[in-house]
Amino acid sequence: MKHADQSKPRSPRRREVLAGAAAGTAAMLIPPVASAASDAGAAQASIYPARAFAQTSEAAALQAMFGKTPAHSSEVRMSAPDIAENGAVVPVAVDANLPDVTTIAIMAIDNPFTMAAAYKIPAGTSTAISSRIKLAKTTKVVTVVESAGKLYSTSKQVKVTLGGCG
């Protein structure tokens, strides 16, 4: 495991990294010049789909994120536990056997906010992504994949014995 400690600059390379981060922050203040910030390799707040993350229903979140509805597909795969003892940390792994995947979104239908996480997949990046989400209570977890402009989804019911959002 490599690790970097933000508080202790240790090498010239570290300083370059910090300078790069500062450049990215400056770029964020200027209206979206996508290339400027990504050259610095810094995440930009301006591209965050805030409206999709503020929705409280599946339909509204899908509309805000994609503007269309998905078809069920067995080519979208999701692995999540049947029973999550601790809703604060629920491992969810997704994968899709579909071409030209551009976006993958994970939604927890009965969470206070439906959208949990979404990923932009550039060409060359695998569709298999593992991360961990919080579930407030027993809920259906839905994975939506955008492939060649079309939406496909799969879902799984996860039973939560101790909620993770309350």
Next chain:
Amino acid sequence: MAHQILVHAMAAGGSTTVEALVKHPMDSGFVKDKAGKLIPPHYIEVIEFTHNGKVVLTGFWGPAVSKNPFIKFAFKGGKSGDSIGVSWVDNKGETASTTAKIM
């Protein structure tokens, strides 16, 4: 210390697997502190991974992503010694970034 990012990237069989563990409270805004006051939402909104400066994954996270988020993904290409960059920005405008070498 507060904004530590642990990155582990390994190249094998023509692709690179990246694992990252990000130190962040990821407060949802629904949890109360000991005094019964709601802890305001504080979560990472955008996290970006780069390989030699080219974006290989952009993640949009909401408050439902677990505390101290973990993520694992893979991309085609990459070789030992290449640079992997990770940066994030949260809903309060705080940022952090780090780089690591592919093993």
